[in-house]
Amino acid sequence: MSVPDPATGGWGLAGRRLYLCTPDRPDLERFIGRCLEGGVDVVQLREKHLDDRALAARAEVARDVCAGYGVPFVLNDRPDLAAAVGADGVHVGQDDVSPRRARDLLGADALVGLSTHAPDELAAAVTGDASGPEPVDYLSAGPVVATPTKPGRPGTGPGYLTEAVAVSPWPVWVTGGVTPDTVAGLAAAGARHFVVVRWLVLADDPRAAARALRYAVEAAVETAAT
Numbered sequence: 001m002s003v004p005d006p007a008t009g010g011w012g013l014a015g016r017r018l019y020l021c022t023p024d025r026p027d028l029e030r031f032i033g034r035c036l037e038g039g040v041d042v043v044q045l046r047e048k049h050l051d052d053r054a055l056a057a058r059a060e061v062a063r064d065v066c067a068g069y070g071v072p073f074v075l076n077d078r079p080d081l082a083a084a085v086g087a088d089g090v091h092v093g094q095d096d097v098s099p100r101r102a103r104d105l106l107g108a109d110a111l112v113g114l115s116t117h118a119p120d121e122l123a124a125a126v127t128g129d130a131s132g133p134e135p136v137d138y139l140s141a142g143p144v145v146a147t148p149t150k151p152g153r154p155g156t157g158p159g160y161l162t163e164a165v166a167v168s169p170w171p172v173w174v175t176g177g178v179t180p181d182t183v184a185g186l187a188a189a190g191a192r193h194f195v196v197v198r199w200l201v202l203a204d205d206p207r208a209a210a211r212a213l214r215y216a217v218e219a220a221v222e223t224a225a226t
Contacts, residue, residue: 013137013138020195022043028061028062032062036066043072052081059082077091113138114134117153122167126168141174143175148198162189174193180216
């Protein structure tokens, strides 16, 4: 497990820009390392096709690479395995373990993220229950456009992103079609944090691809803020 920096507010997610969500792959260790060298500053392993033992082993590989760079490592869907392997957090969807259960399993210092795709899901996260809002550290919003990584889910369009950024008390990470060509429009819609899948997963040179995307993100965010 990496060590969050209290001086920046835990993991300092507000200052992080580029979040890699990757499936398992034979070169996972090298691939993540190259992406981190290129400017990725959060990593999630999202793998639906491994049994628990194999998933835990691959999560440990990703955890160790991220720890070497001081970057948080998040496991998708499985707070139990995230706790077992010493991941820095977990990301859950609307049909997964609840954020409250994830928080109970991982503790106060872990990252807990939650996917949202529609205004009612956003409102439910922010309102929570009698004890308050959901105990999360960030939300994702999207996919803004339909994507093969979420088969059957239509794009939300940029309007939902704008609404999520306006309403959420937590950092909002936009998902869906993030590339150097799209980030300016996403930043204009309110995005300051970007989840990337295919642009890096399919890249021949992940480090160069990450650098190009990180440069475009920084430029887009700076322009949108002026």
